[in-house]
Amino acid sequence: MTETNTSALNPSGDPIRVGVYVCHCGGNISDIIDTKAVAAELAGHPNVAVSNDYMFMCSDPGQALIIDDIKANHINRVVVAACSPTLHELTFRKALHRAGLNPYLFEHVNIREQASWVHKGDHEGATRKAVRLVAAGVEKVVRQDELFPIKVGVEPHVVVVGGGVAGMSAAVALAGRGLGVTLVEKGVALGGRVADLDRVYPTEERGADLVQDLTRQVGGHSRIDVRLGSEVVGLDGHVGKFAVTVRASSVASEDQDRLVRAGAIVIATGFDHYRPAQGEHGFGESPAVITLPDFQSALRQCPASQTSLQANGRSVRSVAFIHCVGSRQIDGVHAPQADGKVNDYCSRTCCTATLHTIRQVQSRFPDVDVYDLHKDIRTYGRGHEAYYEEASRAGALFFRFPDDEPPTFAASTGGKCAGTITTRDILTWGEELEIPVDLVVLATGMVPRDIASLIDLRKLPVGADRFLQEVHPKLRPVEIGVAGILLAGACQGPMDINEACTAAQTAAVKAAILLANPTIELDPFVAVVDGERCDGCEKCLAECEYKGALTMADLQLAGATVRRAVVNPAMCVGCGACVAACPPRAVNVAGWTLDQFDAMVDAIVAEDVGALAHTECRAGVRHIEFAVISGGN
Amino acid sequence: MSPEDDLKILIITTMISSYPGANTVGQARLQYSPGTFIVRVPDPVMFPEEFYLDSFAKGIDGIIIMSSGSDCPYEGAYPRLSKRVGRVYARMKEQGIDTSRLKLTTICTVCKAAFLKEIREMQQNILKAKAA
Amino acid sequence: MAASTQQLKADVLVVGAGIAGLQASLDLADQGKSVVLVERKPSIGGTMINLSKVFPTLDCASCITTPRMASVAHHANIDLFTLSEVDGIEKAGGRFRATLTKRPRYIEEDKCIGCKRCEEACTVFLEDDFDHGLGARKAISIPFTNAIPQYPVLDADNCLLCGACAKVCPTQCINFLQEPTKVEVDAGAVILATGFELTPIAAKPQYGGGAFPNVLSPLQMERLLAPHGPYGGVMRPSDGQTPSSIAYVQCAGSRDKSLGVPYCSRVCCMYAIKQAMLLSGSLPIADITIYYMDIRAFGKGYEQFYQNARAMGVEFVKAKVARISEGEGHNPILRIERQEAGTGPEEVQHDLVVLSLGMVPAWKPSRGGLIAVEADTDGFLKSPSMKLSPALTTMDGVFAAGTATGPKDIVDAITDAGAAAMAATNYLVRTQAAPAGHLP
Amino acid sequence: MSEGEQQGDERKGNYAIEQLKQVRATRGAGTPAQIERSKRGKEMQNLILKAIADEAKTVPEIAAETGLPEQDVFWWITALRKYNRVQDERKRGDFVPYRKK
16 A cells, blocks of 8 residues: 655745635625725734625635736745535636646635625624634635546456346446446356346336346356356455455356456345245145245246136135235234344335236136235336226225234145134224135235345445444435445345336446546545654544544555554545544545644634734645555455 | 523534524424534434533533434434433432433424424523522 | 527527526536536526425525525526527437527626625516416515625516616626627537426316415425515415415315316425424414325325324325315305215315415427427327337437426436436437438 | 726726616517516505514415415515515514514
C-alpha cells in the first residue's frame, strides 16, 4: 500500500490572503444587514486582504470580482457571504477553478436564509450575527487545505453470483453494455427456479421458454464466461477492484481456484421454497397434503389427454388451497424457524401463483370443486386481479380464515374423501366450517437461500427476515452496505419473475455507472490521518462501521517503522465517527476538521474580529494520492 | 434588545436534513433570535466530548445538535452520537454545567415548527439556568 | 418577437421528472450519457415531493427526494426543461426527433434570485395546486418550498397585471412579454416516465363526487400530514376542527369495473396504513378506521408495517362502503356492511374521511400526441416482454419507467427506472455499433 | 457589461410599465369574474383580519362574527397564515385560535 501525505505549504508558498465578499442579494440581505459594515469589519481580520460588498455576487460581474482579485491581488482563500450554499456554493467553486485556484479553498456563509430572512426586526442583531458568521467562515477557510477528488482505477468486469433469471438478466445487460461478466452458478444448468415452472402469470408463457430465451442471450455473448457447478469462496478488495475466488465444486484441489478481478459484484442467489413443518395443515402426515410447487409440477406432468385429476391413486373431486403457508406467520401461533423467529413477511407471489394454478385446474378439470382459504387475496400486479375474478366466476369458493387460527386438516380413513379441513370463516361471520377434500395444496412462501458462506466473506448485511438487506429500502433498493456489491432478485426478498428481472437490470445499471470510466472519482471528504500525530492507539478502529475503510499498517516514519491508522479512501464515507475517538486529533474528515470547528467557535464568541489571531501558512495533510491496493489483506 | 438575543446558541446541523431545514424556516420568513449560530457538518458524530465542553468554556451559552435521526445516511452514526452526548451530560454534571444547555434532537428538511421550538426552549432553559 | 428554435442533441430524452424520470436520468447521466429531461410542471419531483412521509421507513419524503432533485438539476450531463411539454416524438433511422414547447414563466431565470418578494407583493390569492386546493398561493409564486428550480411562475391566466411584482423585484427579472419557445431534440433513445394520476373523485358520485369538504383525496391528507402542510396540522377543511374520528375507504377507485379500473392500484393499502400511523401519532386520541376488502401489504417490510399499525390500535374493518352522505356540520356519514359481523347495513359517522383513490396513467397513448407506442387493455403502456424486460414498449428504442407501466410504489418505480436506463443504454450501444444507414 | 446595480436602476421605473401597457392592450387586465373574485377576496380578508385584530379567535368564532361561511374563513386563514399575516395561538379544545400579526 502506498499513501503519501505530502507536507506542503500553501500551494504558492505565499502567505494566506483571504478575499471576503458580502452580497446584498438585491436588498434581500442588505435591507436587514448592514453589508457595508460587515465588509468593513472583516477588513480588520489579520488574514483578510480584500473585503467588499456587492449587489449580486452570483452575477457574472460579481464572480468577475473574485476572479480578478485572485489573479491581480493574490487572493488565495475566498469567503462569500450570501444566500444558502445549496444554491451557489458550486457557482463560486467553479469561479475559483476558472481563476486557477483550488475550488475547495472557498467558504460559503449563509446570511440570507439563516440571517436576514429570519431576523427582520433586528437590523443590529442581524448585522452582528453576520459579522460573527463571516469571521467564522474566514477562520475555517484559513485552515482549509487544497482537496482533490480521489481516483480509483476500475476493472471493467463484473462477477454475477447465481444463474437464475435475475443473474442471467444482469449478465446479459452488463455484457450488452460492453462489460466482461463471469456468471457463477452452483448448479449444473442455468435457469434457477423459473426452469421448474410450467406457465407463468400473467403472460402464460412457459417458464422453460423464458429460461431458454435468456440462456440463448447469455450464450450469444462472448463477454460472458459461464462457470457452472461453481461457487464464490473468496472475496477481497473494494469497489472498482475486487478479487473474487471462484471454485468449481467438481475440482477438489484449491489450486484449481480461479481468481477473477472485477469492479463490481452482483448477487443473485435467489430463494428456496418454504418447507412446511411436520403436521402444518397435515403436511407430512397425509399424502393428500402437498405444496404448491409440488402440485404445479404434478399438473405439468399430467398429460393433456387426462380428463380427471388424480392424486394418491384416487380421483380428486375437490381440492383446497391454503394461502400464507410459511408467510405472514405470527409469534406464538406458528412454529419458529431455525433462528427462533417466525416468517412474518408476505411472500408476495403466492396469492397470484395460487389463483393462476386454480384457473389451470378449473379449465382442465371443470368438475373439480375448488376451495380457497386465505387471509387476504393479494393479487396486486398487472393482470393479476383477473385470475381472482375468473376463479371466483368459475365457481371457486373463497373462505377467509383469522390470522391466528390457521385451518387444520384431518385425514379420514376409508371415507368418501381424503380428509376434512376445519376452518373458521370470517366472511360468514366467523362460522366454523368443515370442508371434505381429496387434496390440500399449501401455497408455500419464499425463504432465502442458505448463502451463509458468501455472507461471511464480506459481512453482508442481512435483515430480520434473513434476506439480504439493501442500503435504503426506498431509494437505494439494489445496493448493499458494501460499495460495489449489488443485489438482484429474490436474494433480497420475495419477488416474481418480472420484479426479479427489473431488479437485476437495475443492479446492472448501478454496476455500469461504477465501471463507466477507467477510474471512479470519489468526493475528497473522507477521513485523513496525520501520521505524525497518530500514536497507533487503534481507538478509531472500533468506531468505524465500514469494513476496510480504516486499518492499521506499518509505515516508515523518519527512518523508523511505526504502526499507524490508515484510511482507504475508496471505502471511507466521511462520517467522522473515528474523528471523535482520536485523542491526539490525528484523524479528521478532509474539509471538516476539528481545528476548523474550534476556530469557528472562537470567531463566534470573539468580541472583535481584529483581535483574532493571524494564521500562518498551513502545513498538514494535502493532496491524497491513493494508489490502488489489491486485496484486503 | 431582549435577553434572548444576547445569548450565543450554537446550532449544529447536518448537510442532509437540518441545515436545509433551517433554510426552509428562512424561506417561510419565520423569525427567531439572531443569537443563533448555525454550523453544518456531515454528521455531528465527529465531535469529541471536549468540543462541547470547550465551547461552553469559551462562552457559548447553549448547543443544539440537530441530527438527522433515522434519516442519517451513515451506518451506526446516530446511536454513537446519542451515546456520546450522554457522556457529555455526565461530564457537564461533574463540572457543574446545567445540562439543559445541551440538546440532541432531530430536525428534518421541512421541520419548521420544531426548529423554532428547539430554539425557544433552549433560550428559556439558559435564562432559567442563569437566573438560578 | 419570434424566438428561434433551440436545437439539442442528446443520448436519451426522458419524459417526466417524477422520481422515476429523475432516477432514470441519473442512472444514464452517471454513466456519461447526455440526457434531456422534460417536465411539464414548474418543478421536478413529481408526486413523491408532495408526500409527507414514505412507507414503511417513515422517512420524510421531502428530505429524501430533495437531494435527488438537486443532483439532477446540477448534473453536467442533464439538460433540464421544466414547464415544458413534449409536442411529439418521431422515430427516424433508429433515432428520435422530439419537439418541445417551453412555456413562459414570465420571469428571466438567469436574473431571478429566488427571493419571493414578488410573491409577497402579489395581491391575487388562488388555490394552491401543491396543497391540492387546501392552501393558497399567489398569481406569481414559487410552486412549493423545495421546488427545483427555485423560480416563481407567473400565472398569466389569473394575473391582474397590476405590476406590483415588477415594482418590488430587486433584479427586474419579471418579463410580461415572454412567449413560449420551441426546442428540438435529436435523441438516441427515449424513456417515458409519464407517471400517474389519481382516479377522479368526481367519478364516485356515491361518495359525494368531491362535493363534501371533509371527504379528502389521499394526496390532500398527505399535505395535512406534512410538517410544512397548509394548516400546520390535521384539521377539517370545513371548519378547522381537529378531527377525532377519521375513516379510510379502500378501493375507492380501484378493483372497480364501473370506473374502468378493474385492477388493484397496489399502493392504496400501504399509504392508508402509513397515514393512519402518522395520524395516530399526531392525534393520539383520534379513532382511525380503515374499511377494506383485502389488505395488500406485499412489499418488503410491508406486512410487518401493517401488523404494527394494528398493534397501535388502527381499526381494520372488512366492509364495503356503499355510500357517503353528509350530516350536520359537514360530518360524513358512511353506509357500510361489516363482513365479519353479519349485522346488516349500518350508518357510521366520522369527522373526516379519506378516499383511497387508485392510479390511472397520466398520459395514455389513446389520447394521442407524444409518441405512437401502444397501451395495454388497462390503459398503461404495453410491454412486449412483460416478464423478462418490463421496461420495453412496443417501439424499439423507447422505454418506460415508473407508473407509466402500471401502478407502482416508490421503490418499485425507482427499480423500474434503473432497468429502463439500462435498456436504453444497451439500445444506444446497439444502434451506435451498427450505424450504417441508420444515424442521420 | 455594466454593474448589476446600475443595470437594475436603468431598467427600473419604465420597463414594467411599458410591458404592462402592451400586455393590457392585447390581453386585457383580468376578466370581470376575476376582478370580482379579487374584490370579494379582499373584502373577506379585511373582515377576517378585523375580527382577529385584538383577540385570537377560532374559525367558528370568526365565521359567527363576520357572517362568512366557516369553510371560506378557514381557507382565508390558511392563506393569510402562509403569508405571515396571521399567527396561531395555543389550541382551545378542538380548535386553533388565530390572531392578526
